[in-house]
Amino acid sequence: MASDAETVRIEVAGEPVDGLAGQTIAGILMAGGRLSWRRSRTGRPRGVFCGIGVCFDCLVVVNGLRDVRACQRRAVDGDRVEFQRDDVAEHAGGQEDDHG
């Protein structure tokens, strides 16, 4: 007997978002209107590309853990999702400690 789908509530970039139990994080993001949520190495917007976990474009930060494929990870109630930025500043080396 069909019953109403169970919902899960997650947090996306600080905002509460509802999804269906069993949805992947990518499914929830795309159902909510997003096509992109990550910044690539040169700051370009990225979201799902291959959908099967081989391209690594759709990465999100889940509960503080980076590099989680949104298209593979099923959302769990209470998950805290943040958008990953891979246009990280390159480190300055030992410049402040440069002894010449």
Next chain:
Amino acid sequence: MGAGIVGAATARVLARAGCDVVVVDRGATAGGTSASGEGNILVSDKGPGAELLLTWRTLAAWARVREELRDELPAGFPDLEFDRKGGLVVATSPEGAEALLAFARTQRAAGVRAEIVDDARAHELEPDLTPDLTSAVFYPEDAQVQPVVATEALLAAARRHGARVRQRVEVTGPLLAGGRLAGVRTTAGDLFADAVVLAAGPWSAGVAERLGVALPVRPRRGTVLVTSRMPARVRHKVYDADYVGAVGSGSADLQVSSVVESTAAGTVLIGSSRERRGFDDRIEARVLAALAAKALVLFPFLADAQVIRAYGGFRPYVPDHLPIIGADPRLPGLWHATGHEGAGIGLSLATADLLHDLILAPETADPLADAFRPDRPGLPQEHPDGAT
């Protein structure tokens, strides 16, 4: 023979001096050990001695060569990423601290800038470093370069001065003339030369054998883990104090001492393992596990880091841990520039300069070269690892 960093540096120096130079490699340029390491130019792991002197010379040479390359290389050539990063050696046990401090004392006596730093200063240098360190020494002279770009740059400069680089050409045998090496036979025909330089890294013994001489160089396997890019939290090269012991050891068993550093690309490299197992290139989980465990001792935060790649390479290892540079007394015309173990990048330019003097102006050659002669006392002709 060999288009890795040592062959490239040597080719450039000789081409600049007006020699007609041909570089052959059975594979691609920068296709061997030069592409397997981190591009280290280290004083931190050198005790007093000839290798340390050679390292200082290479460091000084890099400053000069980088300037020269600006004129020699075409615009848009990839950046060498030379970085005077500095290295921090960290002990995490009382025995480790004792050994580290003793070593640092001998280094300081030889003129190495080895700054013993206290806990607070160590964490100022590396905020994410483990709280459980027992002693730490900072070496501001430690530097790094992108090893593949450096190799290709030196080759490009050599070509600019007329050198020819021939890839996929394999040496098959000697050309002898009156007991002297007058060139080599290759898969692409005979090449005649006044001087034949062997710079084939861990494969040098095999090449030497084809030319009729034995060379005590064997492969020493290393494996590296690479993480995805992340916001920078490791600022220098950081090693556990076991590193010194691991380099100097003759043991064939797996030895792991941790080396952790960030790259310009934002990834973190995690090394370093040492095994003597011939040219067996398989990657084993137990080696990766040992690398990972030791890295986490230094930087616990890395437990969450996503490792995306593991690769390995072979260092050219000589039983007395010194490179072999100079004329082969058994075969006039053959010159060696090999056996640099894990320090090829860091000894490359000075090796090339030494060889230049030995070949072209032997009367001016530095007495330092004696330490690296193929017939030096203390270098067995037979390698304990046996046949190639």
Next chain:
Amino acid sequence: MAEQTVEQVPVLVVGGGPAGMAAARAARLGGARVVLVESGDDLGGQYWRHLPAERQAAREQGGRVAGRPHRGVHQDVPHPGWARFRRMRDDLLRDAGCEVVLGGHVWSVDRRDGAPPLVHVLVGPPDGNGRQPRAFEPAALVLATGAHERTLPFPGWDLPGVFTAGAAQALAKGERVAVGRRVLVAGSGPFLLPVASSLVRTGARVVGVVEAAGRAQLARGWGSRPWRLLPALAKGGELAGYVRDLAAYRIPYRTGAAVVAAHGTDRVEAVTVARLTPGWAPVPGSARRIAVDAVCVGHGFVPRAELATSAGCALGADGSVVVDAGQRTSVPGVLTAGELAGIGGVDLALAEGEIAGSVAAGRAPSPAAVRTRSVFREFAARLAAAHEIRPGWQAWVDDHTIVCRCEDVTAGELRSVAALTGSRGLRSLKLTTRAGLGSCQGRTCGRSVEEILGPAGLVDAGRTARRPLAIPVRLGEIAATAAAGEDVR
């Protein structure tokens, strides 16, 4: 470090898609105990991808079309052979002699000389942390890791809204999400048809299917000696269904053309479609702009051969694993089936899986499976000829086109570094440009990078499939994988 037990198992199957399921089933019928490792949270692989259990029985409010609520009833996305899948799946899950490890990610294998490798698995969610390590020492290993799509780069392909064809399927079947409202499907191969069918059933309007192979190329593949395709008639029925959808939904199907550019600022808003020469180069003056909000592009499949490579198996020129009549690879005790042994679709995968499973259990394969395999191998050969990528595609890749998506490396950078350094080494060029060094480790760009650099003749081509780490793993998880006892036998 605690000692980890190495589990000895008669038959280990890696991959729970059609080939792996068939292999597990056949090995069981052959009397062997089986462990089947699947990285997803259910069996089925890509071909039988479906809604997760939590959503199958549920009633959902309308659907979702990439963000816009869509009124109307969901039609079920076609799942050919669904009943067969359910039977196989239920049998395996109920079978006490078959342990199905879901959420099992094989991250590395330790090559052994003349024997199957040691197999290292982490059990837990994808890209998790602190997953449970398990190590297996199989007497027979069946690799059924399938394939992933290859998408040729084109200007603008990195815009949000550009997907592989497979993504449209995965999102439709697995999430009931349509990638857009006005979608173009393009690329090469029969896979484009089921993709179009899935898309229309999730509420999208498919404005066209654009196949790069021209009529002559298609005829060469499909049309020559058509009587040899007769035994595959059942397959013809499935394809006919997709062709009916094209008519029913009025989806134009165009051959000898390709998407040569995507346009938009933050997302794709239009694409340029051009006619192609038989060699796949764009014909000047034939370009037409089409407004879309999503485009799905796929140019065939690439076998996922990293575990086979790490185990020491010999690969063919096309990247598939070389097998004999018993599906054995060049490593004793290692077999393979499905797309990994050569792209050929589900029927071939099921037949090969059955053969591999039987042989792994020490039995002779069934004559029926052997016959089916040869029928569908013929089919697969036609597929390859009809849709093989031709080199003219490089003409639509300008210097600004990103080739390596992970590292944002453009075609111009690849070409110029190769010219400036004079290097002909793939390894050297990768380390200098960073192409192929990002998180996907060259899966998406690898072949394209090699072909773009190819003109000079690469000295060490084909390295891209060597990945000792088959998936990314957390450093803490690697550390927690205890050294397997060296003398465990």
